[in-house]
Each structure stands twice: as C-alpha cells, then as structure tokens.
Amino acid sequence: MKTLKIIKIGGNIIDDAVVLDDFLKAFSKIEGPKILVHGGGKLATKLAHQMGVKVNMIDGRRITDAATLDIITMVYAGKINKSIIAMLQAQQCNAVGFTGADGNTIESVQRPVKDINFGYVGDVQKVNTETTNLLLAGNVTPVFCAITHNTKGQLLNTNADTVASELAIGFAELYHTELYYCFEKSGVLIDVSNEDSVIEKINNNNYQDLKNQGIIADGMLPKLENCFHAIANNVQKVCIGKPEMLFNSNSKFTTIQD
Amino acid sequence: MKTLKIIKIGGNIIDDAVVLDDFLKAFSKIEGPKILVHGGGKLATKLAHQMGVKVNMIDGRRITDAATLDIITMVYAGKINKSIIAMLQAQQCNAVGFTGADGNTIESVQRPVKDINFGYVGDVQKVNTETTNLLLAGNVTPVFCAITHNTKGQLLNTNADTVASELAIGFAELYHTELYYCFEKSGVLIDVSNEDSVIEKINNNNYQDLKNQGIIADGMLPKLENCFHAIANNVQKVCIGKPEMLFNSNSKFTTIQD
Numbered sequence: 328m329k330t331l332k333i334i335k336i337g338g339n340i341i342d343d344a345v346v347l348d349d350f351l352k353a354f355s356k357i358e359g360p361k362i363l364v365h366g367g368g369k370l371a372t373k374l375a376h377q378m379g380v381k382v383n384m385i386d387g388r389r390i391t392d393a394a395t396l397d398i399i400t401m402v403y404a405g406k407i408n409k410s411i412i413a414m415l416q417a418q419q420c421n422a423v424g425f426t427g428a429d430g431n432t433i434e435s436v437q438r439p440v441k442d443i444n445f446g447y448v449g450d451v452q453k454v455n456t457e458t459t460n461l462l463l464a465g466n467v468t469p470v471f472c473a474i475t476h477n478t479k480g481q482l483l484n485t486n487a488d489t490v491a492s493e494l495a496i497g498f499a500e501l502y503h504t505e506l507y508y509c510f511e512k513s514g515v516l517i518d519v520s521n522e523d524s525v526i527e528k529i530n531n532n533n534y535q536d537l538k539n540q541g542i543i544a545d546g547m548l549p550k551l552e553n554c555f556h557a558i559a560n561n562v563q564k565v566c567i568g569k570p571e572m573l574f575n576s577n578s579k580f581t582t583i584q585d
Numbered sequence: 586m587k588t589l590k591i592i593k594i595g596g597n598i599i600d601d602a603v604v605l606d607d608f609l610k611a612f613s614k615i616e617g618p619k620i621l622v623h624g625g626g627k628l629a630t631k632l633a634h635q636m637g638v639k640v641n642m643i644d645g646r647r648i649t650d651a652a653t654l655d656i657i658t659m660v661y662a663g664k665i666n667k668s669i670i671a672m673l674q675a676q677q678c679n680a681v682g683f684t685g686a687d688g689n690t691i692e693s694v695q696r697p698v699k700d701i702n703f704g705y706v707g708d709v710q711k712v713n714t715e716t717t718n719l720l721l722a723g724n725v726t727p728v729f730c731a732i733t734h735n736t737k738g739q740l741l742n743t744n745a746d747t748v749a750s751e752l753a754i755g756f757a758e759l760y761h762t763e764l765y766y767c768f769e770k771s772g773v774l775i776d777v778s779n780e781d782s783v784i785e786k787i788n789n790n791n792y793q794d795l796k797n798q799g800i801i802a803d804g805m806l807p808k809l810e811n812c813f814h815a816i817a818n819n820v821q822k823v824c825i826g827k828p829e830m831l832f833n834s835n836s837k838f839t840t841i842q843d
Contacts, residue, residue: 374636374659377635377636377637378632378635378636379635397664400663400664400667400668401632401659401660401663401664402659403663404662404663404666404667404682405658405659405661405662405663405664406655406658406663408662409658409662409684409687409732409740410658410740412684412686412687412734413686413734413738413739413740414738416686416734416736416738417736417737417738421688421689422687423681423683423688423716424662424682424684424687425681426667426682428667428670428671428674429667429670429680429681429682430679430680430681430725431674431679458679458681458720458723458725461719461720461722461723461725462716462719462720464719465715465716465719467688467716467719474667476670476674478674478675479675480671480672480674480675482667482668482671
C-alpha cells in the first residue's frame with residue numbers, strides 16, 4: 328500500500344500571507360500522494376462584517392444561516408481555496424480544489440436541531456473516494472475546503488478537522504493513511520505556555536488522565552476526539568503539531584495512538 | 586474518437602434559480618463526456634455594491650482591480666460554481682468545479698496595458714487537458730468558471746466565451762469536440778426582435794455580409810469571433826442558441842461553419 332498524507336491547516340497559516348506562502352512551498356515538495364484540507368480563518372468573519380451579516384458563534388461554532396453559508400462558500404471555496412490552488416501551481420504542484428460536493432466526495436446530513444439550531448451545518452455520513460482517487464493516481468493533489476453537501480443540492484458548513492479525519496478514514500481502505508493536524512502549537516502541551524512541554528504520545532490510557540487534569544480542554548477536546556476517531560478507524564498515523572513536524576525530523580509533536 | 590460536448594451558459598440562465606435548476610436537470614441527462622462553462626451573471630456586481638467596491642465596465646468588460654478579482658473569485662468559483670456542483674450531484678451527475686488554475690488547465694497572461702488597463706484580466710495562452718481528462722475518462726463532468734491563472738500564482742478574470750472556445754480547441758486533439766453557446770436568443774437573428782428569423786448557418790462567406798449589414802454587431806461580434814476561432818482550430822461543431830438546441834431536435838439555432 329502506498330502512503331497517503333492528509334494535512335490540515337487552520338487560521339494561523341491561512342490568515343498570514345507570508346506564512347501560507349512558506350507552508351505551501353514546503354507542502355509542494357512532499358513526495359507521494361497528499362491531500363490538503365484548510366479551514367476558513369478570519370476572512371469569513373471579515374466579509375460578514377463588510378456585508379452587514381451578523382456573526383453568531385456558539386461554543387466557537389458558527390451558526391450558519393443562508394447568508395452565512397453564502398459567505399462561507401465564497402470565502403472558503405472561492406477566495407481561499409483558489410488562491411491556494413494558484414500558489415501550488417506556481418510551485419509545480421498540480422492541484423485541484425474540492426468541496427465535499429465535488430466528486431460527491433463527502434456526504435453529510437444537516438445537523439438536527441436540539442438545544443441549538445446550527446443552521447446549514449453538516450455532520451459527515453459517508454466519504455466516496457473514487458473521484459478524488461482518479462486525481463491522486465494521476466499525481467494531482469486535491470485541496471479540500473470545509474464544505475460538504477447533503478446530496479440533494481444543499482451545501483453544508485462542516486468542521487475542517489472533521490473533514491480531514493473523515494477523508495483519512497475513507498482513504499484508509501486504499502492507502503496507508505497518515506493524518507497531520509497543523510496548528511499554532513508544537514503539539515498537546517502539558518503547560519500551554521511552554522512549547523517544550525510537548526506530550527509526545529497520547530493513547531486511550533493517558534487520554535482520560537490528561538482530560539481529568541484539565542491538560543486537554545476546550546478546543547483541544549474536539550480535535551483529540553477527531554484524532555481518536557481516525558485511529559480507531561484504520562488511519563495508521565495521527566499527529567498534531569506545528570507544520571515543521573512534516574518537514575523537520577528534529578521537531579517535536581504529539582502522536583495519537585490506539 | 587468519442588464526442589465531447591462543451592456547453593457555455595451565461596447570465597440569463599445563472600441569474601434565475603428556476604431556469605438554472607431546469608437547465609441543470611436537462612444537462613445532467615446528456616450522455617457521454619461533457620464540460621460545462623459558466624459566466625458570472627449579475628451576482629458579482631451585486632456583491633461589489635454590497636461591499637462598496639466600485640464597478641468599472643468599459644465596452645461591457647469589467648476592469649478588474651485586486652478587490653474586484655477577490656469578488657469575482659468568491660462569486661464565480663465559490664457561490665455560483667459550488668451551487669451548480671451541488672445541484673448536479675442532486676441529479677446524479679458527478680461533477681467537479683474548476684478554475685483554469687485547477688489542474689493547471691488554462692494558462693493565461695495578464696492583458697498588456699494599451700489604451701485601457703483592464704487589471705487582472707487574462708488572455709489565454711495554453712490549455713492543458715491532462716487533469717480534466719482524468720475526470721472525463723472516469724465519467725466525471727468538469728464545471729469551469731471564467732477564471733484562469735498565469736502559472737505564477739496570480740488568478741486572472743477571463744471572458745467565459747473565450748474559456749469555452751479555448752477548452753474546445755484544447756480538447757479537439759482528444760475528442761470530436763462540439764461547442765454550444767447558450768444564450769437568451771434562438772441564435773443569430775436577422776431581426777433581433779423576431780425569434781423566427783434565425784440564421785441557421787454562418788460561414789466565412791456570409792459573415793462579412795452580416796457584419797456589413799449590421800446584423801452581427803456589438804456583443805455578438807466577440808462571440809462570433811470565438812466561434813470562428815474554434816472552428817478554425819479543429820472544433821468539429823459550433824452552435825449558438827437557446828439551451829433547447831441541446832435537448833429538442835425541433836428547435837432552431839445557428840451553426841457556425843468554416
């Protein structure tokens with residue numbers, strides 16, 4: 328089995344043109360099949376303000392009404408995704424931009440209303456790898472933004488970490504699949520203010536302890552849940568850290584294990 | 586050689602949700618390899634007004650400064666393209682959205698400044714069919730918006746009719762290629778107010794006469810130039826008319842011939 332690397336980047340890379348450019352130059356040199364997944368960064372909120380559309384976040388999650396979905400589609404699938412594609416082409420990395428609707432790659436259902444109506448937010452149901460894999464087999468790099476669809480014509484806003492983990496799980500049938508979550512820290516830190524306190528391995532045994540001690544909390548909780556979900560579903564390797572973990576063998580990062 | 590149909594739709598279809606839905610339902614039933622090319626419609630101008638970005642048109646062409654290019658990328662490659670993809674998936678037509686940057690499919694150069702500085706507007710230099718053809722061979726339908734790139738990281742606004750004709754010329758090496766320009770009239774009309782006055786065939790012989798008589802004028806001139814450019818470069822069939830020309834064998838339309 329060939330190795331497929333699925334790499335997710337977030338706002339700390341996307342929101343800084345110089346950092347993004349440096350990252351994409353390094354990313355383009357990664358050999359073998361690879362998929363990039365990107366979040367949205369601050370641009371969607373900025374555009375919403377410009378257009379007079381109210382931004383409504385609950386627990387760090389965006390309430391997605393029709394106007395907000397339009398903004399997200401324009402920013403994620405338009406501006407950010409296509410800028411990344413153009414920059415990768417400039418590095419001779421042949422890339423094609425995707426939402427989960429393209430190639431019917433990621434099928435979702437709109438999140439049911441319980442206490443909160445999240446609006447046009449999708450929970451992933453199924454990944455179809457056929458179309459994306461035509462491109463991977465042709466040495467083309469798919470670049471996914473965090474939008475999926477319900478197969479009935481409706482686009483849905485979907486968490487980018489989840490898009491990455493579900494893609495990794497979907498491709499684990501075809502490839503030895505590795506999932507890398509790039510963010511602003513060197514991994515899961517014992518002391519959030521100390522970049523040298525990286526926990527190198529997290530498994531089901533120490534995960535509960537780390538949660539009980541409050542070391543893994545807040546935004547790290549859903550990220551870790553995505554990691555364990557991937558590891559439990561045949562993804563071979565899951566790592567969290569700075570992008571350097573991909574390029575520099577001396578850098579420290581966190582590996583999630585079964 | 587298989588037949589490839591390249592179909593371009595413009596604002597009269599894109600700007601009306603019901604018309605677009607009907608068109609895509611019919612389009613999805615077209616058998617064999619096909620490519621859809623869409624223009625931008627009125628949405629980019631509407632968004633520009635919402636964002637307070639000045640719209641500057643000269644001879645019907647949009648002056649594209651950096652802010653306008655962002656708007657075009659968001660609207661064409663984001664909102665319109667991805668809505669079309671989701672709607673096609675709902676019709677079981679497996680589709681993937683493209684700009685000319687995706688798959689490095691359409692290389693352009695920024696238009697040189699002569700009397701007018703058009704800004705980030707691209708003139709097509711080269712079409713690379715490899716990536717798109719991986720998808721066509723896998724029974725996937727590429728959907729192009731009217732954006733290209735300069736291969737150095739810069740996206741460029743490009744006329745949608747030109748994108749369609751250049752794609753048709755590029756694919757003429759691989760397929761028996763047919764190019765269909767769908768617009769609001771039943772073809773080139775002798776009397777613009779009479780839909781029954783369709784000129785069924787235009788060739789190099791009667792083209793000059795039609796221009797001299799003022800029957801082909803204004804916006805039809807660049808459209809016809811694109812048609813003749815395609816016919817002169819191995820595209821097998823070029824037609825102009827209402828979308829019905831694709832679906833109804835009794836409908837009248839204009840065929841451009843050598």
